[in-house]
Amino acid sequence: MSQAPTDHAGIATQNVVEKALQSQGEDRHKLGREKFIERVWEWKKLYGGTIINQLKCMGASCDWSRERFTLDEGLSRAVKEVFVRLYEEGLIYRGDYIINWCPRCHTALSDLEVEHEDVKGKLWYIKYKFTHKAGYVTVATTRPETYLGDTAVAVNPNDERYKDIIGKTVKLPVLNREIPVIADEFVDSSFGTGAVKVTPAHDPNDFEIAKRHNLPFIKIMTGDGKMTEEAGPYRGQDRFVCRKNVLNDLEDLGHLVKITDHDLAIGHCYRCKTIVEPYLSKQWFVKIKSLADEAIKSVKDGRVKIVPSGWENSYFDWMENIKDWCISRQIWWGHRIPVWYCKSCEEIIVSRETPTACKCGSDNLRQDEDVLDTWFSSALWPFSTLGWPDDTEELKTFYPTSVLITGFDILFFWVARMIMMGLKFMGKQPFEHVYIHALIRDAEGQKMSKSKGNVVDPLKMTEAYGTDAVRFTLAAYAAQGRDIKFDEKKVEGYKHFLNKIWNVARFISMNIQEGEKIVPVRELLSDGSPFTFSLADRWILSRVSSVCSEVNQSLDEYRFNDSANILYQFIWHELCDWYVEMIKPELYGDNAESKSAAISTLMHVYETALSLLHPFMPFITEEIWQQLPAGKEVNSLCIRKYPVADEGIKDREAEDKMTVIMDAVNGIRSIRGELNISPSLELKALIKADVSSGDILNANLTYVVKLAGAGEIQIGKEIKSPKNAAVAIKPSMEIYVPLKGLIDFDSEISRLNKEFAKTQKELMFIKKKLANEDFRMKAPKAVVEENQLKCNEYQSKLQGIQDNIDKFKEWGK
């Protein structure tokens, strides 16, 4: 069972709908909460199916009847249950903290939802005058406007420069507020002036310092990013306008000492890119430490395996330094926090059901306005979708699930939180494997983004090239731990592969009668009459068996690019280029027995290949399967058992013999190709081969004749090179092709010289190795032997080349 997740994407969705409202001259506050939510649901009905549709078009075979949405009834129930249980355990709390605030979205963001961008900024040095004496202390800041909210200046207690001013006070320019100089270990004496302004309500570090020293918290900014009453003359100004004005005024008053360049990373809202503000507000948090500890353990001890494992380090790093999770969002689209406040007695009621009255008897209750972070509900996905908190059959059957497939960019957002929640509420990990797939970038390697306009629409791709080609391309490039540069040219290339596959089907339907009885290969084998199989049959059967094991293994290891490439190479180059060509004489001939063996073999191999390919290209393989003239044991490929290797069909001898045939064919082809001899011209070939190779060639001569286009072939141990013959030298044979016209001795000699040089280089390399005493002593015996064999082989090949060069030189005189 495979489930495709869809969440309600709280902030993003609310933004989109709000923008739509804006263009109609409305806004959510005028509309009111209920009406607004209705609008979002309408929007969701229109567009919510987009991703699911894309998945369907891409041929994802999920159980669509089990489609779920994080705001569904059942899932919402799970959310409330989890919130209440965590609250009762003290793992959820509410408090005033500095959080990341998006002034445009009007909501808190978790740390993860802030994107940092390096910018070249400035460091402004501002002087605060002492109250007890003349002079001043200078502080450095990147955000000068925040000085309006300063409630102290901090220095390091060990900083000799400032020892005597600790406990004294300074006066803020313009506002004339008097603030103390305090000592705190946090301050780094070596940075800036070693004195830091403390703005408790607008900086997380300052917030911590302020708590340690009981400093007041002054909010100088509203949720809109505008200055408050506390900002005195700057009240009402936008934060960036205020900065300019503050700097101008400080300069005018002589408080601006200097300005230096300073690189810093500025946080932006991940949904709308607005610069976020550290903002003091009351939020709900999850106390995360104990949950994280268990989640770390589950990966360390292998209950959860992340593939590729390199991501485990990132996971640990983040989990080990995790901070409490801010889960409240000041938006309307999402799960409303199940907390009510009694207006009469201040009681806080946390409840699964909507309460009607407080303990105190009052029914004057108000529900918390905020909703939960979308990821809070997504984190429950593996069990909430299976019916939790009820103890359902689905949970018993499917939990823990086997694999989660996702992108690295939500490893922390989602994966880590699912692991934490799964362990906490189910007592078991939510999945055994996490496969982190590649991220798809554009052809230049840029991350896709709507603002860059380089987003590839999968539906457009499937329209242009077909779903199967797109899927196969992605699989073929999905090497672990690397992103995919998506280039349409690649898809174009794999479309040709589909064409190839289709043409094999055509070939089959042209040569196999509708309803022709196909004898299963294994029956023919077990019949005790293996000789009805040709060498080609035995070879391809052996090969397809190996391919089965290789594909299965690479799939098990999530090495999809290997699976795809193995299939590509096998189908195109072995099945099409060699096997199909080799059996044509049988198919066109009238030997019923061998023809029947060839047909059975062809069907077996092709069906197996289709089956192996089916997960990569479901549509074309199924279509072809439906049209196959005969042999199908099930009526749909998608329910056919995935092929596994039949070890009994592996045939080492056949593969070795094929190597000899291929050597002969390739040798003759090389001569033809390099001398530009027309394929229509039949060649005569003489092959000097040892007895065993000669026997193999003699027994399978038709292959060489057919594939090399040779009319007459002589084979023998004692064959001598005739005059005016081109030559090809292979490990087990020398091939001569006599040519009617005079051949160009010089070009033959240079061709052979080139090969001589290449072979000699390799031979020298190996000889040097073998001459090394250490190598012979310390290298594994098999390696030494292998090198010795190779040495002999190269030596005889080199001799053969030399002999032929000599002959050409002789003839050329």
Add this chain to the structure above:
RNA sequence: GGGCGAUUAGCUCAGUGGGAGAGCGCUUCCUUCACACGGAAGAGGCCGCUGGUUCAAUCCCAGCAUCGCCUACCA
């Protein structure tokens, strides 16, 4: 600041402690009855640089360079 990854043929990328691979592109030949979205034959690479470990390094280790990504409260 910390961490991770990349660097291999013109391009895009696999790969391995013992003979450098694929696809596309390129060159030459071929419209032979599955396929010109094809077939056959070729050319093309100090496997980023410098050291170290090893009998042996493109691969392991260290450093460097360039590029990319993630992460971070030095004001």
